[in-house]
Amino acid sequence: MRTATVYVPRDTTALACGAEAVARAIVAEAAARGFDVRVVRNGSRGLCWLEPLVEVATAQGRVGYGPVAAADVAGLFDAGFLHGAAHALALGAVEAIPYLASQQRLCFARNGVIDPLDLDDYAAHGGWKGLDAALALASADIVQAVLDSGLRGRGGAAFPAGIKWKTVLGTEAAQKYVVCNADEGDSGTFSDRMILEGDPFRLIEGMVIAGLATGATIGVVYLRSEYPLAFTLFREAITRARAAGWLGADIGGSGRAFDLDVRLGAGAYICGEETALLESLEGKRGQVRFKPPLPAIQGLFGQPTVINNVITFASVPDILVHGAAWYRDYGMGRSRGTLPIQLGGNIRRGGLVERAFGITLRELLYDYGGGSASGRPIRAVQVGGPLGAYLPEARFDTPLDYEAFAAIGAMLGHGGVVAFDDTVDMAGQARFAMEFCAIESCGKCTPCRIGSTRGVEVIDRIRASIDREKNIALLRSLSDTMLNGSLCALGGLTPYPVLSALDHFAEDFAARVARAVD
Amino acid sequence: MSPATARDEPIDRVAGLEETQRAFVVGVLAELSGLPGALLPILHAIQDGLGFVPPASVPLIAQALNISRADVHGVVTFYPHFRSTRAGRHVLRLCRAEACQAMGARALEARLRERLGIGLHETTADGAITLEPVYCLGNCACAPSLMVDGAVHARVGDAELDQLVAQCREA
Numbered sequence: 001m002r003t004a005t006v007y008v009p010r011d012t013t014a015l016a017c018g019a020e021a022v023a024r025a026i027v028a029e030a031a032a033r034g035f036d037v038r039v040v041r042n043g044s045r046g047l048c049w050l051e052p053l054v055e056v057a058t059a060q061g062r063v064g065y066g067p068v069a070a071a072d073v074a075g076l077f078d079a080g081f082l083h084g085a086a087h088a089l090a091l092g093a094v095e096a097i098p099y100l101a102s103q104q105r106l107c108f109a110r111n112g113v114i115d116p117l118d119l120d121d122y123a124a125h126g127g128w129k130g131l132d133a134a135l136a137l138a139s140a141d142i143v144q145a146v147l148d149s150g151l152r153g154r155g156g157a158a159f160p161a162g163i164k165w166k167t168v169l170g171t172e173a174a175q176k177y178v179v180c181n182a183d184e185g186d187s188g189t190f191s192d193r194m195i196l197e198g199d200p201f202r203l204i205e206g207m208v209i210a211g212l213a214t215g216a217t218i219g220v221v222y223l224r225s226e227y228p229l230a231f232t233l234f235r236e237a238i239t240r241a242r243a244a245g246w247l248g249a250d251i252g253g254s255g256r257a258f259d260l261d262v263r264l265g266a267g268a269y270i271c272g273e274e275t276a277l278l279e280s281l282e283g284k285r286g287q288v289r290f291k292p293p294l295p296a297i298q299g300l301f302g303q304p305t306v307i308n309n310v311i312t313f314a315s316v317p318d319i320l321v322h323g324a325a326w327y328r329d330y331g332m333g334r335s336r337g338t339l340p341i342q343l344g345g346n347i348r349r350g351g352l353v354e355r356a357f358g359i360t361l362r363e364l365l366y367d368y369g370g371g372s373a374s375g376r377p378i379r380a381v382q383v384g385g386p387l388g389a390y391l392p393e394a395r396f397d398t399p400l401d402y403e404a405f406a407a408i409g410a411m412l413g414h415g416g417v418v419a420f421d422d423t424v425d426m427a428g429q430a431r432f433a434m435e436f437c438a439i440e441s442c443g444k445c446t447p448c449r450i451g452s453t454r455g456v457e458v459i460d461r462i463r464a465s466i467d468r469e470k471n472i473a474l475l476r477s478l479s480d481t482m483l484n485g486s487l488c489a490l491g492g493l494t495p496y497p498v499l500s501a502l503d504h505f506a507e508d509f510a511a512r513v514a515r516a517v518d
Numbered sequence: 519m520s521p522a523t524a525r526d527e528p529i530d531r532v533a534g535l536e537e538t539q540r541a542f543v544v545g546v547l548a549e550l551s552g553l554p555g556a557l558l559p560i561l562h563a564i565q566d567g568l569g570f571v572p573p574a575s576v577p578l579i580a581q582a583l584n585i586s587r588a589d590v591h592g593v594v595t596f597y598p599h600f601r602s603t604r605a606g607r608h609v610l611r612l613c614r615a616e617a618c619q620a621m622g623a624r625a626l627e628a629r630l631r632e633r634l635g636i637g638l639h640e641t642t643a644d645g646a647i648t649l650e651p652v653y654c655l656g657n658c659a660c661a662p663s664l665m666v667d668g669a670v671h672a673r674v675g676d677a678e679l680d681q682l683v684a685q686c687r688e689a
Contacts, residue, residue, distance in 0.1 A: 012655070012656055012657055012670055013656075013657050013659060013660055013670075013672060015669070015670065016657050016660060016663065016669075016670040016671055016672035017660060017672045017673075048659035048660055049659065049660070051660070184654075184656065185653065185654060186654065187615030187616040187617050187618075187653065187654045187658065188615075188616060188617045188654075188658045189654075189656070189658070190656040190657070190658055190659070193656040225562075225599045226611075226652060226654065226655055226656065226665075227656060228668050263555075263558065263559065264558065264559075264562055265558075265597075265599075266558060266561070266562070266597030266598070266599035266600055267597055267598035267599035267652070268596065268597050268598065268599075269653060280558065281555050281558075282554075282555045283555040283556055283557030283558055283583070283593070284557070284589075284593065285592055285593055285596040285597075286596065286597070301554065301555075342658065342659070343659060344617040344620075344658030344659045344661065345616065345617040345619075345620035345621065345658065345661060346620040346621055347659070350658070350659025350660065351659050373621065382616055386615065386616060386653075416617075416658070418616050418617045418620060418658065419620060420619075420620045421620070424620070429616070429619070432616070432619070436615075436653065439653075440653070
């Protein structure tokens with residue numbers, strides 16, 4: 001009898017929706033019925049609202065069912081889902097689902113498709129080809145390809161990756177490092193996690209290429225402790241890659257060396273700031289460093305260090321395979337390539353949408369997201385994590401592009417899009433932005449450390465209608481101090497959500513008594 | 519006795535640390551002290567093994583890494599993940615960040631505090647549950663999120679919350 005192959009994601013969101021029980025039920029039900037079933041634990045496709053999304057390999061390709069609960073499994077067997085049969089949960093061919101079919105998946109091309117820890121599966125789906133190409137090039141040529149691609153750092157700051165790499169290549173040192181920032185702390189973001197859990201060898205490949213490009217032989221991934229599954233899976237991926245010769249003293253038989261380690265953070269948001277991250281890797285409090293010196297010149301342990309986000313490194317292999325021009329052809333303006341956008345919060349179809357820069361918020365929220373989960377109007381959207389601006393509907397036609405967002409006083413950050421319906425209290429959201437900054441401030445600079453606490457107090461006074469006009473003026477002045485006087489983006493960008501809430505949703509800062517009378 | 523000699527004393531007995539704890543810490547230090555930037559891996563290993571980082575282990579760690587006790591204490595207390603006291607039998611980490619707020623996390627937090635009779639960073643009197651805030655678990659498309667002993671639960675509603683709390687109290 002033919003062995004049927006069934007895919008059940010091992011991904012944080014899928015598991016949080018019950019995927020483990022579903023996988024167990026499928027194994028048990030198959031055994032009870034005498035079916036020969038192989039269950040592959042893939043990563044997530046990023047169609048989060050359909051998780052657990054179970055897929056079956058059929059002659060016509062992979063067919064999906066979801067969201068599947070353990071209680072649905074017997075019924076799926078009854079219906080003949082192993083042959084892709086009709087069922088109330090049937091979704092048809094997974095890759096024809098419009099949400100997925102309309103995307104431009106480069107970084108996420110393999111997510112949900114392969115077994116994340118299966119090296120053969122990785123190679124069969126184009127894995128290591130970027131590294132093969134890089135091994136045939138001189139370091140300067142790899143750097144040039146990354147420069148020419150227009151790839152900018154996907155962690156949030158959008159600094160051209162090639163310039164960092166070029167600086168490290170040009171700095172002499174006995175030891176250089178490649179550091180991956182996987183401290184994905186922004187609320188509303190999960191693309192790093194999905195790569196680590198769903199296609200970890202892609203990150204390893206990108207980091208090895210960075211090592212070849214810059215002369216670094218040691219890599220470190222700094223991963224947040226809130227992602228225990230990603231840690232387990234990625235650590236295993238490193239072990240397997242090393243055993244297969246893709247890490248170590250002789251990468252792919254080339255005679256070149258690069259090895260990789262993964263370190264856990266410990267719950268501090270500030271460690272997503274690159275210099276605080278380096279401090280933390282050195283075993284210290286995660287306090288921000290003064291710049292200069294730049295990490296590319298004096299980074300980890302004082303040595304030249306390439307430090308990039310997960311998605312930045314994960315974008316590199318394709319650039320080496322297809323060429324800089326191919327990558328550069330995606331996107332608009334100075335924002336080249338694709339951005340994995342994460343749709344979250346109050347949204348009907350939340351998930352991962354990888355598209356070239358230029359797509360609008362409205363397309364994301366309605367064409368992909370299907371509107372709010374609650375069915376109420378979407379009133380505000382926060383883009384770019386807790387330091388991102390809150391945007392009203394009047395801004396929904398802004399294209400996703402670094403410069404277009406900067407022009408409206410907002411930022412794309414790491415690509416998180418969080419929707420709120422019309423029950424949101426924007427003064428409360430502004431207060432939270434200050435509260436979060438106060439909780440997470442590293443304490444090194446005064447505008448952030450003290451300003452955030454004073455910000456909470458001032459917003460409380462505004463909400464209590466105490467000297468409202470004077471306190472609103474004070475809040476703007478305080479925001480100005482934080483924006484211009486903070487050492488890093490935490491204190492420097494916290495005013496974004498605060499001021500955008502104040503500018504676009506001023507009615508929420510009006511006296512609460514008056515609102516209650518309305 | 520000068521402070522220097524106090525630091526160099528043999529460490530076969532440490533006040534405030536049970537013998538098994540001391541042995542565990544010494545074992546961790548022997549294994550990990552040689553790593554570059556070893557302090558966070560050491561603290562993780564101690565907390566994973568003992569459930570917390572006993573304050574009495576701080577001098578041992580400082581000595582092994584040749585840094586001051588203040589340095590170690592500063593790191594332990596900087597990072598929210600590390601705890602200096604034992605947690606309850608179960609640790610609930612409720613996401614308080616924006617994506618979860620948009621799906622009712624504030625009400626969930628109020629309900630949880632009321633059900634447990636404790637605030638954030640506190641443990642119930644029966645020692646069953648410690649409640650911790652967390653700022654994003656990366657499950658933002660299926661909010662609100664609650665982590666129970668390392669496992670994330672999605673779209674947590676009132677009924678599921680009460681059920682999870684009841685399970686924690688029993689086990």
